[in-house]
Amino acid sequence: MRDFVRFRIMLIFLGLIFGATTAAQATDLRVCADPNNLPFSNDKGEGFENKIVTLVAKDMNERVVYTWWAQRRGYVRNTLKAGLCDLWPGVASAVDMLATSRPYYRSSYVFVTRADRNLKITSYDDPQLRKLKIGVQMVGNDAMNTPPAHALARRGIIDNIRGYMLYGDYQKPNPPAAIMDAVADGDVDVAVVWGPLAGYFARKEPKPLVLALVEPAVDGAQWPMQFDISMGMRRHEPDFKERIEAILESERPKIDAILAAYHVPRTDVGEHFSVNELR
Template identity: 50%
Template sequence: MRLPIYAFAAALVASSTPSSAQSNLLRVCADPNNLPFSDAAGNGFENRLAQLVATEMGKTVSYTWWAQRRGFVRHTLKAGQCDVLMGVPAHYELVEATRPYYRSSYVFVSRADRNIDVSSLKDPRLRKLKIGVHLLGDDGMNSPPAHALGDQGIVGNVIGYTIYGNYRDSTPPARLIEAVENGDIELAAAWGPLAGYAALQSPVPLRIAIMKDTENFAPLQFAFDISMGVRKGDHELRARLDDIISRKRTEIDALLSSYGVIPAPTQVGGGG
């Protein structure tokens, strides 16, 4: 799920395409190479969530696959090729967002055997540790932790890992966490669901800490409520999704937990 991290400035215009509520298909826009969120084999939690939703609606899931890079929304939802994004920020104003189905935060990730107990963005040790951050593009749209570190002048010991990566490789954003595992960096600043899933798969134990003292960097946000998104004006589909999220809360929570998705408290300093 890269969308909640960087898609806030994506252009998205309402379409007159009929709602999927009128079809026997749940047409989902998804990335085929972006675990733990989605992949073409259906192994992501958003794939499984889409199946849960489709079953509740008496529909069959149909995917429009597109790499979540620049133009993702334009080529999928806006183009009328699909009707729902399974993960968007709850306040993503350019789509019709459902009620949130989870909340997560940026976190620090380190190898457990290094005993690095950093959780605060104000921790003075950040000036000496070798830190990895995700770089989201060449237009200033970097992750909140990257901006927060830069605001403090912490740059010389920070290494950027493009979230786009080499798309021929499996799950490009995972290179950041692998750098921690391999000892190339001491600390990574990562989006919680990616970090939690990586910890389940990691060959070495990882320590994960939700970022603290983020309120010092407002208006930057570090925690986000995540919803599903449909085209603006598709009130019928949004209402049906809202109902399913409400009724299937226990199943959805269990699904997220099985993927290691790290929940953020209802209120996190500087959160969404």
């Protein structure tokens, strides 16, 4: 009889342990993020993607648990596909290596210049670009380079280009922001920068900067300058995707407010994209 009682107690104890473990797992929203990539994310939770996933997790009654990984080649393979996390909060909607939610914002590359230069560049066909020093975000492999790099190259604008690696010097804070510093410091006359990065760091530079939307939205019917941004997850998880999409829709006003607070240039809202508003 004593053995039976002890056996029952052991079962109850094991059940409590198992139940507690399962509950803990069920309350975690496991997020893949870069620890040094403002304005998107950092390990202090200061990026707008940090703020948005916190909002999503609250609606799911879950807590955010991060898998920190620098956004380099192999990022998806080493995070989502490795099963270390379940959600990538900011990825181009058209990416084909994972499933993506409906977009929650759309942004564009922008021309960045100093306000005191009054250059007013909005097109790659502006003749000024053949004489000015131009900063361009680069990936390194020409075949996989950024759309602005290809747009300038196809016009033969090559010799006056200064490349700034998209990944930057990861030993420093905010490595991709170097291209914005270059404009403010006068190292380049104009730079073509992904909108969210430009909008955020423009206000942190000592010299007033002006941002102008790159037009048209697609260059040469091949190189898009605007991208829808979604949340990414593994394929074949439709319930999780639907849950995320429902929250993104229901929390749209709060998400829009977060994006506005970080000065993300957007082309998916009814407001006119004003250069003056982006100084």
